[in-house]
Amino acid sequence: MKTYGWGILGPGRIAHRFLNDLPRCEQAGLAAVASRDLERARSFAGQYGFRKAYGSYGELLQDPDVAIVYVATPHPQHAELVQQALEAKKAVLCEKPVAVNGRQARQMVASAAENRQFFMEAMWTRFFPVNRQVKALITSGALGAVTLIEVDFGFGNWPHGPVDHPESRIYAPQLAGGSLLDVGVYCVSYATWMKGERPTAIKALSTRVSTGVDGMTAALFQYRDGAMAVLRSSVIQATRLTATIYCEKATVEVPDFYHPEQAIVRSRSGDVEDQVIRALYSANGATGFDFDARELMRCLDEGLLESPLMTWQQSVVVMDLLDEIRQDIGLIFPMD
Amino acid sequence: MKTYGWGILGPGRIAHRFLNDLPRCEQAGLAAVASRDLERARSFAGQYGFRKAYGSYGELLQDPDVAIVYVATPHPQHAELVQQALEAKKAVLCEKPVAVNGRQARQMVASAAENRQFFMEAMWTRFFPVNRQVKALITSGALGAVTLIEVDFGFGNWPHGPVDHPESRIYAPQLAGGSLLDVGVYCVSYATWMKGERPTAIKALSTRVSTGVDGMTAALFQYRDGAMAVLRSSVIQATRLTATIYCEKATVEVPDFYHPEQAIVRSRSGDVEDQVIRALYSANGATGFDFDARELMRCLDEGLLESPLMTWQQSVVVMDLLDEIRQDIGLIFPMD
Numbered sequence: 171m172k173t174y175g176w177g178i179l180g181p182g183r184i185a186h187r188f189l190n191d192l193p194r195c196e197q198a199g200l201a202a203v204a205s206r207d208l209e210r211a212r213s214f215a216g217q218y219g220f221r222k223a224y225g226s227y228g229e230l231l232q233d234p235d236v237a238i239v240y241v242a243t244p245h246p247q248h249a250e251l252v253q254q255a256l257e258a259k260k261a262v263l264c265e266k267p268v269a270v271n272g273r274q275a276r277q278m279v280a281s282a283a284e285n286r287q288f289f290m291e292a293m294w295t296r297f298f299p300v301n302r303q304v305k306a307l308i309t310s311g312a313l314g315a316v317t318l319i320e321v322d323f324g325f326g327n328w329p330h331g332p333v334d335h336p337e338s339r340i341y342a343p344q345l346a347g348g349s350l351l352d353v354g355v356y357c358v359s360y361a362t363w364m365k366g367e368r369p370t371a372i373k374a375l376s377t378r379v380s381t382g383v384d385g386m387t388a389a390l391f392q393y394r395d396g397a398m399a400v401l402r403s404s405v406i407q408a409t410r411l412t413a414t415i416y417c418e419k420a421t422v423e424v425p426d427f428y429h430p431e432q433a434i435v436r437s438r439s440g441d442v443e444d445q446v447i448r449a450l451y452s453a454n455g456a457t458g459f460d461f462d463a464r465e466l467m468r469c470l471d472e473g474l475l476e477s478p479l480m481t482w483q484q485s486v487v488v489m490d491l492l493d494e495i496r497q498d499i500g501l502i503f504p505m506d
Numbered sequence: 507m508k509t510y511g512w513g514i515l516g517p518g519r520i521a522h523r524f525l526n527d528l529p530r531c532e533q534a535g536l537a538a539v540a541s542r543d544l545e546r547a548r549s550f551a552g553q554y555g556f557r558k559a560y561g562s563y564g565e566l567l568q569d570p571d572v573a574i575v576y577v578a579t580p581h582p583q584h585a586e587l588v589q590q591a592l593e594a595k596k597a598v599l600c601e602k603p604v605a606v607n608g609r610q611a612r613q614m615v616a617s618a619a620e621n622r623q624f625f626m627e628a629m630w631t632r633f634f635p636v637n638r639q640v641k642a643l644i645t646s647g648a649l650g651a652v653t654l655i656e657v658d659f660g661f662g663n664w665p666h667g668p669v670d671h672p673e674s675r676i677y678a679p680q681l682a683g684g685s686l687l688d689v690g691v692y693c694v695s696y697a698t699w700m701k702g703e704r705p706t707a708i709k710a711l712s713t714r715v716s717t718g719v720d721g722m723t724a725a726l727f728q729y730r731d732g733a734m735a736v737l738r739s740s741v742i743q744a745t746r747l748t749a750t751i752y753c754e755k756a757t758v759e760v761p762d763f764y765h766p767e768q769a770i771v772r773s774r775s776g777d778v779e780d781q782v783i784r785a786l787y788s789a790n791g792a793t794g795f796d797f798d799a800r801e802l803m804r805c806l807d808e809g810l811l812e813s814p815l816m817t818w819q820q821s822v823v824v825m826d827l828l829d830e831i832r833q834d835i836g837l838i839f840p841m842d
Contacts, residue, residue, distance in 0.1 A: 315665075317664040317742075329732070375728045377732035386732070390726065396714075400736060400738065402736065409752065
C-alpha cells in the first residue's frame with residue numbers, strides 16, 4: 171500500500187480538527203507543517219508527530235517528502251497558496267470555501283489543469299457515508315424528482331454573534347468574513363449537489379453585523395423545472411442545522427447534514443418504503459475528516475486529478491452561486 | 507346570555523367545516539343561508555337546521571333575524587359582499603384571505619368604520635389557545651427578541667398540485683388562485699402577528715402552474731432590527747406545516763401552526779425553562795372554528811367594532827404584504 175506525505179499550511183483551529191483524523195488513515199504520512207510563525211509550526215508538529223516544521227509556506231512546498239498539501243489558512247489566502255502548491259507539483263486539499271469568489275476558483279482550477287495535479291475542496295460533508303447514500307438514493311430516481319430543498323446552518327448568539335467582540339475572524343471583511351462564506355458554503359454546496367444542477371434564479375436578503383459582513387443570510391434558489399431551494403446561514407443565530415430534501419414521493423430529512431449520522435426517509439405517496447439511513451463516523455475514533463483524506467489518496471492511487479464526489483467544476487459553481495448571492499445582498503469584500 | 511342570528515353567504519366547503527363548530531357556540535343562532543343557487547342554500551339549511559334559505563345574497567342581507575354575516579364565498583367576491591353586509595348594518599366575519607389585495611382590504615375597513623359595524627377576518631389560526639399562549643409568551647419578553655421566523659404551509663402533489671386538473675378553484679386566476687392567497691396568507695399573517703411589525707424589505711420567488719398562478723412561493727422578510735422571516739406556501743408540494751420562532755433565549759416550534767394542539771419551547775441559553783404548551787380543541791367536538799365565532803360574539807357583547815386579536819389594520823397589513831410579494835414575483839390577478 172502506497173503512503174503519501176502530508177504537508178499542512180496553516181496550523182490553526184481547522185487543522186487541529188483535521189489532525190485528529192488524518193493519522194487514522196493508513197496511507198497518510200505526517201511530513202511537515204508550515205506557518206509564518208515558526209514556533210506555531212513547531213508546536214503543532216510536535217503535538218501530532220510531524221517530522222518537520224517550517225517558518226514559511228515556500229519551504230514546505232519545496233520539501234520532496236510532501237506529496238499532498240492541505241491548505242488550512244483563512245480563505246483569502248487559498249487562491250495564492252493553492253496555486254503555489256500546484257506549481258510545486260503537489261496534490262492539494264483546500265479547506266472550504268475553496269476561494270473568496272468564482273474568479274479565484276477558476277484560476278485555481280486552471281492551475282490544477284495546467285500543472286496536471288490533483289486538486290480538491292475539503293467539503294468534508296460530501297464524503298460522509300450517510301450523505302453519499304442519500305445522494306445515491308435521490309440520483310436513483312426512486313423518490314421521484316427533487317421539488318424543494320431546505321438547508322440551514324446557523325450558530326451564534328443574537329445580537330452578539332459567535333463572539334462578543336467584532337475582532338473575530340468570522341466578522342472581519344479583510345478575511346472575507348460573514349455567515350455566507352463561513353457556513354453558507356455548506357448550504358449552497360449541499361443543495362447544488364443534491365439537485366445536480368445550478369439554479370436559474372437567485373434572491374437573497376441579509377442582516378449585517380457592525381463590521382459590514384453578513385451575520386445572517388437567507389437565499390432562495392429556483393431551478394429550471396420549478397423546484398426551489400431555501401438556504402439559510404447565520405453566525406448570529408443558532409438554527410436547526412438540518413437539510414430537508416422534498417421529492418415527489420418522499421421527504422428526506424438529514425439532521426446535522428454537514429456531518430450526519432442518519433437520514434430519515436418518509437414516504438408521502440406510499441410507494442416508497444420509510445427508512446432510516448444510518449452510518450456512524452469511522453469506527454476508529456475519527457470525526458469525519460478522514461473521509462475526504464481517504465478519498466483523496468484513493469484518487470491519487472488511481473491517477474485521478476479530481477474526485478468524482480467533489481469535482482473542480484462543482485467547486486467553481488458553488489463559488490459562482492455565492493457570488494450571485496453576494497451580488498443580490500450587495501456584499502463586496504476588499505479582495506473581490 | 508344574548509344570542510345572535512347568523513347568516514351564511516356561500517354554502518361551500520369552508521362553510522361546511524365552519525358549521526360543524528358554530529352550533530356548539532351557545533350564543534349562535536342559525537338564521538339563514540344564501541346562495542345564488544337556491545337549491546344549494548336549501549340543502550345546506552336543511553343539513554344544519556337554519557330556519558331560512560335564500561337564492562340571493564341581497565335577500566339574506568335584508569333579513570332582520572340576521573345579526574352576523576359569515577362571508578364564505580371565493581375571495582374575489584369578499585370585498586363587495588362585505589361592503590353590502592356592512593351597509594345593511596350587519597356584523598361581518600369574512601373568510602381569509604379577507605380580500606384579493608390591499609386596496610380592497612382598505613375599502614372594506616373604511617366601510618366598517620363608516621357604517622360603525624363589527625368586521626373581522628376569519629383568520630381562525632390566531633384564536634387557538636396554543637397560539638394565543640405563544641403570542642403572549644413572546645410579547646412578555648421572557649424569550650428575548652424575535653430573531654428569525656420560519657413558517658411553511660404546503661400541500662399538494664408535484665407536479666399535479668392539489669388536483670389533477672387545472673380547472674380547480676385553487677388554480678384559477680379569475681378566482682385569485684395560487685398558493686399565496688390560499689395558504690400563504692396564513693404564513694404572512696402568523697409571522698406578522700408574532701413579530702408585531704411589518705418588514706422593511708421583502709424578496710420572493712415563485713413557481714407557476716400551467717394557469718399562471720403560483721404553485722409554490724418562497725418569501726423572505728427582513729425587519730428593522732435585522733430579524734428575518736422565511737415563509738413558504740405551496741399547493742403543489744406538501745411540507746412540514748410548522749412555524750418556528752427563534753428568539754434570543756429560546757426557540758418555539760409550533761407544529762400544525764394554523765390549528766395547533768401544542769408548541770414546544772426549547773431554551774438555548776439555559777435561563778428559560780423548556781416547556782410544552784398544550785391545549786386541545788374545544789372539548790365539545792368542535793374543530794377550532796368555534797374560537798373565532800366565540801370571539802366575535804364576545805366583541806359584540808362588549809360593543810367592539812373589531813377584535814384586538816385580529817384588528818382591521820392587521821388584515822390590511824397582511825394584504826399589503828401579499829401585494830408586495832406578488833409584485834416581486836410578478837403575479838397579477840384579473841381583478842387587481
